[in-house]
Amino acid sequence: MAQVSKTDPPYLLGTQFRDDEFERPERFPFNLPWLEDFELTFDSPVTFFVGENGSGKSTLIEAIAALCGLPVSGGGRQDATNVFGPETTSELAQDLAPVFLKRPRDGYFFRAEYYAQYASLLDHRAKDPDFRENPYQAYGGRSLHTRSHGESFLELMQNRFHEGLFLLDEPESALSPQRQLTLLALIADRLKGSKSQFIIATHSPILLTFPGATILNFDESPLAPIEIEETSHFQITQGILKNPERYWQHLSPAKTSEKKR
Numbered sequence: 001m002a003q004v005s006k007t008d009p010p011y012l013l014g015t016q017f018r019d020d021e022f023e024r025p026e027r028f029p030f031n032l033p034w035l036e037d038f039e040l041t042f043d044s045p046v047t048f049f050v051g052e053n054g055s056g057k058s059t060l061i062e063a064i065a066a067l068c069g070l071p072v073s074g075g076g077r078q079d080a081t082n083v084f085g086p087e088t089t090s091e092l093a094q095d096l097a098p099v100f101l102k103r104p105r106d107g108y109f110f111r112a113e114y115y116a117q118y119a120s121l122l123d124h125r126a127k128d129p130d131f132r133e134n135p136y137q138a139y140g141g142r143s144l145h146t147r148s149h150g151e152s153f154l155e156l157m158q159n160r161f162h163e164g165l166f167l168l169d170e171p172e173s174a175l176s177p178q179r180q181l182t183l184l185a186l187i188a189d190r191l192k193g194s195k196s197q198f199i200i201a202t203h204s205p206i207l208l209t210f211p212g213a214t215i216l217n218f219d220e221s222p223l224a225p226i227e228i229e230e231t232s233h234f235q236i237t238q239g240i241l242k243n244p245e246r247y248w249q250h251l252s253p254a255k256t257s258e259k260k261r
Contacts, residue, residue, distance in 0.1 A: 007045060007212075009197045011104045011165045014041040015067060018097045029092045032056040033221035040223060042199070044214045045191050049201040050231050051218025057201035058113075059092060060218075061169050064199060065109040066093035068165060074111030074118055076160070104197070106164030110157065112173040119144035119152065149174040157186060163195040172204040180206045205237045 016039040024030035034056065049057040062072045071079050072087045111118075123143055125135035136142050140159050144152040153174050172180050184207065190196040200207065208215055208228045217226040228234050240247045 007194065009042045009045050010194050011101060011197045012042055013099045013101050015096045015098045018095055022095055029056065029059045034218060034223045037222055044212055046187060046198045046210055046213040048208055048213055048215045049218060050215055050233060055218035057218050058169050061167050061199060061201045063090040063093035063096055065167050066090040067096060067098040068107050070107055070109040074109050076108045104165040108160055109167045110171055111169045112171060150176060150179050154179060154182060157183065161190055165197045168200040170201060172202055172207060177206055180204060184210055203233055205234045
């Protein structure tokens with residue numbers, strides 16, 4: 001993997017508990033292991049959250065969105081009063097304090113889980129006679145529902161991500177490998193001039209190859225940087241592509257039963 005020297009993030013430097021003496025309740029999300037002695041520091045413009053399902057990646061990125069004044073269901077600051085997802089607040093964020101070098105003028109929380117609802121929100125605005133602006137102006141000029149899922153993902157990112165703080169939760173969910181490379185090129189372009197910062201929760205080994213990025217491992221406590229080669233995402237993907245038969249010996253019940261005969 002190409003090595004690029006890290007530079008400081010331009011906006012959000014980290015977050016921590018507001019009260020050093022805060023006693024965490026024994027319930028979700030406060031019982032997540034990595035919240036023990038929690039203090040999060042960002043040391044590069046691109047940070048990836050990696051870990052198994054349920055490890056708390058989305059929970060933390062949702063809390064960061066709330067701390068940045070972004071709606072926890074996704075969108076920009078102008079969408080803060082619109083409810084199109086089940087979550088309207090982040091309980092974790094209420095006990096965290098952000099540390100900003102400076103606050104970005106723009107920001108966006110791309111949450112793939114509720115993307116379809118957000119696209120429908122724009123369509124609703126287009127039909128609302130009281131909504132005076134063009135709701136599609138910042139999204140390619142037309143409904144996000146008029147393109148394939150993956151195409152509309154990229155359309156939104158290409159038109160909406162410029163200079164600012166951008167949070168992405170599993171952006172690869174509708175992107176082919178080729179389109180994931182397109183997203184990487186887009187991120188690289190937006191970093192020019194050190195005017196953008198990206199925090200991304202992902203399961204994609206392709207995205208994790210971004211040079212100079214920090215990868216934080218949510219499968220261990222406390223949160224700590226990890227090299228891409230050490231992630232289970234990389235190891236499993238590399239292993240099954242190199243030797244699929246070895247994996248299918250354990251995955252296929254039919255093959256296992258045949259060996260026992």
